Amino acid sequence: MDQEPKETSHREDEELASQPLESVACSEPLAPQVGGTSGDMPMMIRALRNRDFRWFWGGNFLSNIGTWMQNVAMGWLVLQLATENAAFWLGLVGFASSAPMLAFSLLGGVIADRVDRRKLMLITQSAMMTFAFILWGLTALHRMTLPLLVLTSFTTGIAMALNNPSYQALVPQLVPREDLANAIALNSAQFNMSRVVGPTLGGFAMAWLGIQGNFLLNALSFVAVLGALTQISYPPLYAAERNTMWEDLKEGLRYVFDRKDLFTLISMTAVASVLVIPYVTFIPLFAKQILHLDERGFGLLMAANGAGAFLAAVTMTFTHNVKHRGRIVFWASMAFYGFVALFAVSRNEWLSALMLMCTGYSMILMVATVNVMLQHLSEDKMRGRVMSIYATAFLGFAPLGSLMAGSLAGTFTAPVSIAAMAVAAIVINSAIYRMNPELAALKS
Secondary structure: OOOOOEEOOHHHHHHHHOOOHHHOOOOOOOOOEEOOEOOOOOHHHHHHHEHHHHHHHHHHHHHHHHHHHHHHHHHHHHHHHOOOOHHHHHHHHHHHHHHHHHHHHHHHHHHHOOOOHHHHHHHHHHHHHHHHHHHHHHHHOOOOOHHHHHHHHHHHHHHHHHHHHHHHHHHHHOOOHHHHHHHHHHHHHHHHHHHHHHHHHHHHHHHHHOHHHHHHHHHHHHHHHHHHHHHOOOOOOOOOOOOOHHHHHHHHHHHHHHOHHHHHHHHHHHHHHHHOHHHHHHHHHHHHHHOOOOHHHHHHHHHHHHHHHHHHHHHHOOOOOOOOHHHHHHHHHHHHHHHHHHHHHOOOHHHHHHHHHHHHHHHHHHHHHHHHHHHHHOOHHHHHHHHHHHHHHHHHOHHHHHHHHHHHHHHHOHHHHHHHHHHHHHHHHHHHHHHOHHHHHOOO
16 A cells, blocks of 8 residues: 655655665565655646755656657657668667566566665766767767677667666655655656657757757756755665566566456557557658658657647646546557558648647547556556566567567558558557556546
8 A cells, every 4th residue: 555655854754765675574565655745836837846856857858858759859850860671670779669668677676675766866977977978989980880889779778677667666755645646647747748848859960060059969968857856865675676577577477467457558559669669760761762851840740640649648747637548548549550551641741740640639638548547556566576577568668569660661661551550550559448448447
């Protein structure tokens, strides 16, 4: 059972954090500790009244802008380096950056439930900053090749895979339970606001500074999140377990498979990850080879996608008391798949931008709702592992879809492949919903 959090001073937090783990009873969780609040705030941003969450939110927002600037640059760089088989190389780079999510997210979840999550994030964020500097250096010196780009994408992906479960599981420790849904919505809002700002700035930065400029700006953006992480503190929630990491992993998997509500939500997420989310990898190809746009046009397409996602995140800030979240997950996912299929067959840049905006809105409405439900439905001591399984389903399976789409695109063209995979997702998603009627009544 979740316990109501109570506010403590930072001195009390530090004193408790300094106690040996062995002095805490292993069988009982510690109540989550939340930093000081700053008074009343409007309902839609109430989670920002918590000091530690404000630091976390602001630092990640600035860092995510840099990450999206890097993402658009990497896609454009692939198209510059690939003299042929551009779709294959886009799929391979997408696979390399996301494959570690499949291999290491579960491990990251086990680690997140055993160590100080803030310290783990400091390590992983520092590693991502280092890899961004490497990308900048190789590109600026004109030493970048496609194999090197695949390698740096893979190493960055490993750091992201180990970082993500701690990132997800840390949020509930920065706010009281009544602010959790709003905190998740605001976290989604800042991420998706960065999807608007980042690609837009990225398109102009590529035109003004070259692709290497985006990599440098991303490396520098990590200073914001690293600085924020040094400002927040919280005590350990649980004592060190006597189990091995493998036993903890099995316990987490068993927990999800035994809970039909959790398993159904994660299954629907996996369908989206494999069959539909790879569309993002191919937006550069659609922009350059199908819609015949330049760097700025590509950046604006990505910004349209991010704008829809941001509007969905804003919508989520008003849904703290919404009922029947399970229905929202289903209908939002169906809309997501349909809009991706329409984007794939569009040949007009404005219609494509509109479809991407609708795609971004429906995708975030789906995944953010799943995120809220999983956070609420999971026990505190299992949350890191549950969120790592969710991250594996959401991000870890995507590289398999990228490889599939890249291979199909070589035979049938990218538009046909993306559209066909989206239609397949509609069919499978409908079957899952029909076989789990209790999902319609699931609130959280």
